[in-house]
Amino acid sequence: MTLAQFSLGALALVPLLGAALTMVLPHPARRALGVVTSLLIAGLTVPVMISVISGELPELVLGGFEAPLGIHLRGDGLAAVFLGVTSLVGVTITGYAAVLPKSTGTYLSSTAWVPGHPGFWPLWLGCWSGLNAVYLSGDLFNLYVSLELVGLTAVALVALGGRSSWEPALRYLFIAVLGSLMFLAGVGLLVSVTGTLDLQQTRGELEGLEDPTLPLLALTLMTVGLAMKVALLPMHRWLVPAHSAAPSAVSPILSGLVIKAAMVVMLRCWLWAVPVLQGSEWLAWMLGALGAAGVLIGSVLALRQDRLKPLVAYSTVAQIGYWFLAFPLLLPGENDAAQLASGAYGGVVAMAVGHAIAKAGLFTAAGFLKDRCGTDEMSALRGAGAHHPVLILAMGMCAVGLLGLPISLGFSGKWQLATAAVAAEHWWVILVVAAGTLLSAAYMLRGIAPLLLQAEIAEDAPAASPVSVRERVGEIAVLVLGVATICTGLLGAGLSDLLEVGSWW
Amino acid sequence: MEAGIDIVSWYLLIGTVMTIFGIVRLLLVRDLLARLIALDVTGIGVLVSLVALAARSEPTDPVLQALVITGLVIAVAFTGLGAVLIRRLEGLQEDPPRGDHQ
């Protein structure tokens, strides 16, 4: 049992332990424990990252139960990348929530609504453990269980946002659970055909099969279920109210991390579990088309928003479109399959990781401004940037990451996607990416420009009140995410080498 | 009995039909509680079809059984959460109509 293997198990269980502990503690102690746990988790991620970077593949079988039934944790390239991003964003958001308790929602005490919800901590740590479990699990059953854990804690986290957030939370619940049930149905079908839950073995079994209908049906169910949870275009209506009504510490978690879990499961199923079947080209092309529509319509709708958080939420819908744009490229075209698919796959992962950091930063900044100025109406925020130059700079950096302009992972992702598209002669991808970049520039400008305005803020307005030390520290969190967006931009090449480890080809 | 569909595929058919009715009901009904119930029906439908699939092989397939049990637990969890949210939402609507009830 090497340290890496131990930390694999620990990563999934320590947050749960922390969540359980915070249940019994009073609010201030919960914040302290939450921060300690987040640092511990980040600590645990390091050995896994080191071992994956050095090329070997840490694996852990829990409780000695071998496949097909046992829980089998595998720390491959994809897992290591997402573990790293989750711990980076997680630690920052935890720090932000600990420093500014009112960002964790409003709590109905006996007398009145009190800012800062103690329930945030157990739910958030539970969600974190679900996320880690999703990345690490090597079998479908474990994927389903951890996905479900992430889903339910996310719904509860949304509900922390007080009266206006209950209705979106309920809607999110229905969609999330429906998606999981479809995924469960798909898994059931697949297991009935292959008899095993483990991803490697499933792939082995399915390669030998000649009649592709049943696995194809299973794949379709799983894809539609997960698309609902990731909020691909037509099924995106739950995301905008949920992410904008959520408290200011929760929205970055939702937009940055939670939808990535479903994306990772989608990648696991499409690339690891199910080999390329005859009928799946149609499904891939449909996903590609929906992705392209997502990029364009998402951006156009973002342009029409007049409140900051919905604008950022629609930007998430648009960015999701980019990831699905790459699915048709993942299919082995007539020329060399591996080299082409790895390019598109690297692109998707780079864009997803870049988006995680940048969107977390932007949503935290939007939440911060909403907490401080009382509303996120852009017309009310005019000139709000006067007292927060560092915040504006950080938002600018995150916007660079979202636009996919140079020195950001978004740029490396778009670069790899474009290169793969050119190699596969799918010119339409280039057009969509170009149009998407320009449209996203347009709505980013709409969001940030009014803050630069030199409008005089009314004396009594909350924005004019002196900035407290806690708020200054809160701004530092956004700055950390902004700088991370830019610095990770230089790791594009390193990222693609990391993804080589334990990849499916 | 061989002529007709044997018991297992009969149950599979019932499970699938329950899932489809549940999904249609869930997606189209306006009332929140009705939606929650429809969600439960869909859940049960999926689990029944899983049980049917498990029963096809002679010693019923342990993997699928594990899935069904977990599915049940999760169904209970989301029903509880859904019920709490619906009560709070209903609580909101109560204030305005009180006037005309008496």
Place this chain on the structure above:
Amino acid sequence: MVVNDVIPLGLVLLSVVVAAIIFPLPQRLAGLRSAVNLAGALIKLVLVVLLVPPVVADGARPEFAVPFLPTGGGEAISLVLRVDPLALFFAGLSAVLWLLTTIYAIGYLKGTAYQSRFFGFFSLCVAATVGISFSGNLITFLVFYELLTLVTYPLVAHWGDEKSLQAARLYMRYALGGGVAVLVGVVWLTMEAGPADFAEGGAADVAEFAVRSPTVAVIIFALLVGGLGVKSALVPLHSWLPAAMVAPAPVSALLHAVAVVKAGVFGIVRVVDDVYGIEVAWELGVLTPLLVVASVTIIYGSYQALRQTEIKRRLAFSTVSQVSYVVLGVTMFSMAGTAGGVVHLVHQGIMKITLFFCAGLFAEAMGAHKISDLRGAGRRMPWTSAAFTVGAFGMIGLPPTAGFISKWQLGLGALESPHPWVLVVLVISSLLNAAYFLPVVYSLWFGEREDDAEAPETAHEQERVHEPGLLLAPALCTAGFTLIVGLAASLPFSPLEISRYIAEGVFS
């Protein structure tokens, strides 16, 4: 020498560090902020001067590379910072003019709000420009090119009123459109011909690719030059430049003389000379259309400048036409023409920044925005008017100034090249330049204001307008440079000699 390899990276990071220091500084620490700014600019100048002897004299090419973008199979494309004479040329220009613009900006913005934000983005702009000049391959150039767009947006929108935000939005729309075009071009070229490293006579594999499929090569060239054309204000894509005049004077001086406009043209020079290579571009037949576009821009820019009544808008349109001289020179396909184009890159920078400094001074000291307000300014602001006159003579191309040197060199180049008709364009444009600059100089020195007319005796001496020192010194410096560079054109390390050396490299 390994220490030389670190200098280009040091130069780029220096400004980033300066920006990092300046951003969090509160408004009242003006002294510290100016000190940090000036220190940064001075160190940069010293470093660039240090690089001149090794690079130009004994041909060293210091290089710094870091892997950046993964290619499907092969090893990653890397961010390369390499110093070759053309890079040093542009970096030298921006280092010198940056020091002066910083001094000018400190004086100009004294007492206004948001100075920390301004100077922070100001030094990031320096970093981007130096990055552009030292970039070693097309991808690094694209990275810094986009960075420049982002970093200049808050500068254009600095005043924060509705008009400047609107102008900044227009600028962003044009610049990002151009950036996306360049991105698509770079992706396509990298796919077809591998990472395009800048090499003296053009990248070898690009040449072989141009032979393999000329039509695709032409399309890619059009994409690249179209994207770069936005920033170098070629005719159909120039309307953002006059609109960006609402920005404060140091920013418009920065945009029009040193950073943005020059980045675009520098890009075109790189693409034509160091990526495709001048011979390959000639065989592809892409040089002539670009030459025609440049000529049309020159004439159209001058005509528009003639129609303007506001000083800064006239200078903006004059920039539109003057910058296309560089494109004209480079696409002429003659060694003297390329040397002329490259030397004009520096000369236009020095002359245009003088004019913008003076325009800012007139606006600041006398509140003169229209050309008619300048009547009789020679007596009231003699020093600024003298600098403006030197700049204006430079623009027209009269001998003692640098403008004449590049016009003469371009003329010789035109006659050596297969397009002798370009000399007619040069002559017509110098006539037009005279038509819109001489009346201004005439009214400066010899025009008299309405109230002067009835009392010429008394009006003479007393109302000398106070010209702020911090603003006047840079203007006089650049005017002095214009004359020195104009007169001492054949000194060993003068811009003309270096550009001739570069032109030989291009045609080697």
Place this chain on the structure above:
Amino acid sequence: MLMVLSLLTPLALTAVIALAGTLGPARGHKVRRAAAMLSPVTVLPAATLSVITPEAELQAPWLLFGTVFTLDPAARALTLMGALLYGAALMAVTWVKLRHTERGSGALSGFLMVCFAGNIGTYWAADAVSFYLAFAVMSFSAAGLVIHYRHRAARRATRIYLVMSVISETAILGGLILTASAGGYLVADAPAAVASSDRTGLIVALLLIGFGVKAGTVPLHVWLPLAHPAAPPAASAVLSGAMVKAGLVGWVRFLPLGEEPAHVVAGQILLTLALVGAFAAVVVGVLQKDPKVVLAYSTISQMGFMTSLVAVALLVPDIASAAIAAVVLYAVHHGLAKGALFLGVPVVKHYGRGRTGVLVALGMAGAALAVAGAPLTSGAYGKYVSKDAVEGISVLGVGLDQLLPLVATGSTLLLMRFAWVLSRAERAPVGPPDGELLSWLAVCAAGVTVPWMVGLWWLPGAGEFGWTATALWDASWPILLGIAVGVAAWWAALRDLLPIWLRPDGTKVEPGDIVVAKESLVMRGWEGASAGLEAAHAASTTVRSRGAGAGRGVAEWLRRGAARAELTLSSWEGSGLVILVLTAAAVVIVVWAGGMW
């Protein structure tokens, strides 16, 4: 070394005058006054250089494109003439009592000194770029002289002068670039390069136009009659004495005068223009009222004479060297004589009466006779040399050597008119002699001696004046004829037998004759062109805005469509329905597609 000194001292002193403003009004004025007093001294280095050293060269490889200044015999003569004229002008302007000096005399002397440096530069320049530099410095600082009085006429004259000199600068720039690219960078090998280059016609045309403006050839002479009366008398002395000669030097240096393929067409055109200029100027000049305008027209006619010599050199290559020497000699003579006349105008006004009156009258008469070319004067010598240079050439059947003397009659007529007008101008006696009178006397003396000295010792090709009877008679009969016609006209005027259009009161033909027509022509052309361009511009903006409007319309329609779709999705049932349809479609397609393969 002396060359550098003679070029830099005037510029240095001008810099002192310009910077004096910074010392504050009172001290500044005092410094400027002292510097102005010092200014005539700056001419000395150039004068001494031309006198003592026959040959001199200055190499500056780092300056511009590699500058070379050489002093050859022609340049030496012209430099002496220029130095004398500028020295006299500066003395006239500055060495006068404080109360007489014009306002801003410091600025005037500054401009004069810069003009001097530029003028000397044009004579010495041995490469195209430094020639162009000197030429540009001279012509643009001359504008400062013309506008000195700042009244309305001066402004109009300066505007026209500036427009003409910009045109000339541009034409010269084009010509010089073509010459340089044809290998003629150095002046020594310019004529050969121009002759051998395949664009010879274009180069010659450009140079003719460019230098023609400065040399006052007919269609391009319009600025001269306007600039001279507007400028102060000392300035106009320098303008028509030394500056106009720069145009001639330009032709001599760059035109392919001695080269083999004779440029017949260009030569013919230039000759006809020169002769037209020479005679028409007389007709117009006689009708003028202002003495300085009459002198201006006399300059145009004399320049026509010299241009005809250049044209001859173009037509017949083998006599080119003689013609050039003749031109240089005549230029020196005309410069000094015309300078004396121009400086004389204020001298007559201030010292016409009393003790100095006789001296003044004598001096003016001597200068006038020299200009007319009377025997025993330098004018005769100049005319004699140029007459035997143009021996065999004939134009339109008439021998050129018959035509040239008629120019002398013309100038005699003009000078009689000038004497008449000057005598009736009012006097303002000033009292004791000062700088103005002294400088005038110096120029008269130089006018008498210098041409002879130059012709005999300095210019090798000029040859001496044959003291034969026929030469004396050839010099004198045109003057006698001129005097006869003048007296007849004066007698007719007394009896007012003259027709109305001939009445000499300057109203019939304003100074600058065809400039009025030209101005209106240019104005109308400018309005027409700008109106046309304006309309084109307006049309393009409307097209662009309509296109943008259409674009915005489409974008708006798209946005509204997206918003409407979003509304339907926002309700639960709406999105539920969409999800159902999507799932069903996916399942059906996949199963059908799966089943097919």
